[in-house]
Amino acid sequence: MANVRELMARLGPSTVKFDTGCGGTPDLTNQDIAAALGMVPSGLGRELLEACWWPDGAALRRHRLRDAVIALVTPELQRQQRRLAEARTDLGLAEVCIGWGGSATAEQRANRDAAQQRLCRVKMQCWPISTLESLPTLAMAVINEIAQRAHCASCEGRGQTQPRELLMPCKVCGGSGLGQVSDRRRACAIGRDESTYRSKWRGVYEWLLRRMTEAEQEAAWALMITLNKGEGAAA
Template sequence: MRMNNARELLSSRTGPKTMSFDGSAGGPTTQEIVAALAYVPHGLGHELLQAMWWPESGQRRREQLRQAVIALVAPEFTRQMHELADARTHFGIAKASMGWCGGTVTDAQRRELRRAEKALDDARAAAWPNNTMEQLGVLAGAVIAEMVGACECDRCGGRKVLPDPAGSGVVNCGDCGGSGCEPLSGRKRAGAIGADWSAYSRFWRPVYEWMLANFRAAEARAARQFSKALTMTA
């Protein structure tokens, strides 16, 4: 069963029966749909599958979704903060070592200071905003809304890939970044999280795009598992 068909069945929530040519009912029952969903491992993908395609159930599982989003984002945010703190420490050490106790400043010390300063600048540029965790609910809601309302990419038709112009094989579609979905403009994303364009572009875009890529991967994985389970239980 194709993933899109499985998603449509889940969004129906009633397991509608289709009629075959001989007049008998076909298709999975509600019980089979619920049973198949139980085979999807718990985690972000499981919660997104319900939040996106079974909103009534998703409303009841808001706490599970919150925990799953935090479990995804918090380790990455913590890693970035640790790298930034380490870079600040190393820069402080390099600066303090310049002409230690009135000694001569050496070329090696200057090189180390420049290296440490660049590492600090790089860590600052890569770090998400300090209030990322406080804004997590707003960000997650905007990302999920974009996923639910996503249209197929005009260029690749939702296939995610295009023929490689340099030779045989295929390459990721450059317009959609290999997602198969038409991306929202930065201005629309900014509006969805209550930020202006400049703030989104400067601070929030890396967070948003990272979350969107990981959410899509988790939901697609869960949809494949759900589709496979439907095939087994039907």
């Protein structure tokens, strides 16, 4: 079975026919691939699979990719806002205790200082305020990286190395099989300078990249299983 991502390229417009051979019935026709794609569970993974490897088809349903990405980030944004609100409330309560008559005790001051530090940590962990308005740019940059990212040079895309006859996850890519991408390249992709990317945008970008990569890989796996079943039935 060829890489299913490469098979999806057949679905795009081309002057070359990939589904014909030197006679007989082709192993997989474009109709087979399209039908198998339709059997992949709907959601972010399938939308990303099309956006990365069949952009002409994805262009007809941009709203589905938009909705899927928004559905992905909304719970995380809500979680961050809840943590921020809780941290602010804790600080307010600590300050109220200090001002509740009499002199502040050492314990009250310690509680206030701890609450202030927690609020600072939570603020640093939250995504930038402009994340939602920047989401289209972020999502497109991540999609382009998934579609164009080179294989890890150390393990040649396998995600594993075999020192002394023992298979082990590649230390360079962490087992992903993907090559490294610099902060400068990612910053350029979202229209930010490198220092701003590192201080404000790296967290949200890498979060999106992890989850979108996982979703795309799951969809590709589902497509491969469907195609394999189809080949088995044809045999």
